[in-house]
Amino acid sequence: MIGGKTKLFGLVGHPVAHVRTPQAMNALFEQNGLDAVMVPFDVPPADLSGALGGLLRIGNFEGAVVTVPHKMAVLELCRDLTPRARLAGAVNVLRRVGEDAFAGDILDGEGFVAGLTTAGHSVAGRRICIVGAGGAASAIAVALAEREPARLTLINRSRERLLALHERLASRFGELDVGIGEDVGGHDLVVNATSLGLRADDPLPFDPERVGPGVLVAEVIMTPEITPILHAATGRGAAIHPGRAMLDGQLEAIFRYFSADGRIGRRQA
DSSP: OOOTTOEEEEEEESSOTTOOHHHHHHHHHHHTTBOEEEEEEEOOGGGHHHHHHHHHTSTTEEEEEEOTTOTTGGGGGOSEEOHHHHHHTOOSEEEEETTTEEEEEOOHHHHHHHHHHHTTOOOTTOEEEEEOOSHHHHHHHHHHHTTOOSEEEEEOSOHHHHHHHHHHHHHHOTTSOEEEOSOOTTOSEEEEOSSTTSSTTOOOSSOGGGOOTTOEEEEOOOSSSSOHHHHHHHHTTOEEEOTHHHHHHHHHHHHHHHHGGGOSOBOOO
16 A cells, blocks of 8 residues: 555656566565555656656655666766666666765666576677667676677667777777677677667668577567567577566566665555
């Protein structure tokens, strides 16, 4: 039962009709007897700063999950950042610091790797291609780079974001073969870390003819579960890894981030 002591959390994105995190987090709050609730907030990019500033004025607002398209923009609105958030250049969880500021972290990369591990897929020694250079792509690139792949290739439509991500990775992981490419062919693991596939009329993020047997094609999009690129990859004989696994892999970490240090009270019977 929601009451006057209930802590409020949000999911901030645009659009939000497809999101699944609030449902999962509310189930965790309920299972652990915590007096908290998470609701989705549809916030257009132009309104992000004002929306977060307004949320800080709500006394029982404690934090938020941040999703497309805000993960990179919200970085500048945080007072405190973890080293991995700085390296990725993105944030996907916020929590209140004092009365007027946010701390931020990025859990997408660890969630993605945890999902791969649970499904029985390794990272070390594999030739990996990441399509995208936004917030989720950057977090995934950092997490994969930490686990010693044979090669990491980056592909993105925006050259500016692509070069910035490449520079950060090359600086931090000097021994790793990090390259910029245009073709997903020749890789063992191909990750669609773009938002292409959320809408029915989206183009495919890459040419599925360039993957086949022996290749794992992974998604970050959760809805639909089988995106057009996963469907096309299956038709080519490739293995697939749906996007829901990235959320499942980080749910406990998100829960711990929000509930640490007794920030949420117990739900009264």
